[in-house]
Amino acid sequence: MAILTADVVGYSRMMEADEEGALASVSRLQEEILKPRILKSGGRTIKVMGDGLLSIFESPAVAISTALQVQHLLASEAVAASGTDPLRIRIGINYAEVMITQDDVFGDGVNVAARLEQHALPDGICISETTHDILPEELQRLFVDGGLLHLKNISRPVRAWHWPRTPTIEQSIRTVVAVLPFQSADEAANEFLVDGFTEDIISGLARFRSLSVxxxxxxxxxxxxxxxxxxxxxxLAANYLVTGNMRPVGRRGSDHGTDDPSRHGAVGLV
Structure with a gap:
């Protein structure tokens, strides 16, 4: 089942400025645009929550197509909001098994969809890899790889994909680096030492804000x-992999000194 969640960008600010106007604008968005378009596409709106909406679709491709239609419609037809700015929404979509009752839907997949929505940019759509993988190629090409996301209250990282493919979005996605365990050319080498060296590299790279390690x-x-x-x-959803090996190349100090390890590494684009 494809789960679609949507909410209004800047809703709290709108409510603070004009509560009555904000409620009226969001209600019109939900009742006159979102829910009819979802119903027409064969989807089912489970519930609305303030400025948010939760819907389900049998087909991920239909869910994506509906989301694209809605965003294009809102871009061409300004829906009045309190103040002068038009309403803008962000959408999250996840494909997963869920439990459906008469008036609600349950499951980890619902939580993932809601968290992905929070990572979507205004006027944008953020989908999971499980959704992207089963889309037709023409729809897949519309999305840019957003790398792994560590979502709140979700134990596993989730790979995300973003629409639209604009330079702003692509530049906002950080380079993802994975450092694989270094290997030892000496069978007698201490694996704990080699792993510790690898972890030091990971810790060092993690200090750079431009990298996601x-x-x-x-x-x-x-x-x-x-x-x-x-x-x-x-x-691993990594743009680059760091690999390497360690080997002792001699002794230093006294005859009973410690080995001086030689480290060789390589960084590759994947």
Whole structure:
């Protein structure tokens, strides 16, 4: 089931400025534009909540098409809001199994859709990878990869896709880097030491605000390298992978000194 959630951008500010006008504007948006368009497309509006709306569709492609229609309609037909600015909405869509009752829908997939909506830009749409993967190619091409998102109260990271594909959106998406566990050329090397060095690299890269660095637990799940690097990059939603190895190259200090490890690494675009 495709779950669609939508809300009005700047609703709290509108309510503060003109409560009666804001309520009237949002009600018109929901009753005259959103709900009729959803119904016409074969969707079902489960409930409205203040400035928000929750609907479900049998087909993710239909949900996406409906969302695109709504955003195009709002862009061409200014819906009056309190003040002078037109209403703008953001939409989140997720494809997942849910439980449906007469007047509500339940499941983790509903929470994901709501969290994705919060990451959509004004006038935009944010969808999950499970939704994107089963769309027709012509719809897939409309979205840009947003990388992994760590959503509130969702234990696993979710890969997101954004519409529209504008330079502003594409530039706002940070570079995602994954550092895979370094390998040792010496079988006697201490794995704890090698892993610690890899974690130090991850911690160092995480200090850069322009980078989104994959967590240690996720990156270390690919220790065995049984899959190709491109596949690992796809699963981690990483733009770049950092790989490397460590090997001792000699002794320093006394005859009983410690090994001086040599580190070799590589950064690759995936």
């Amino acid at each position: 994959i967590a240690v637990s996720s990156a270390f799940a690919f220790r065995d390298r049984s899959e190709g690097l491109k596949e690992v990059g796809r699963k």
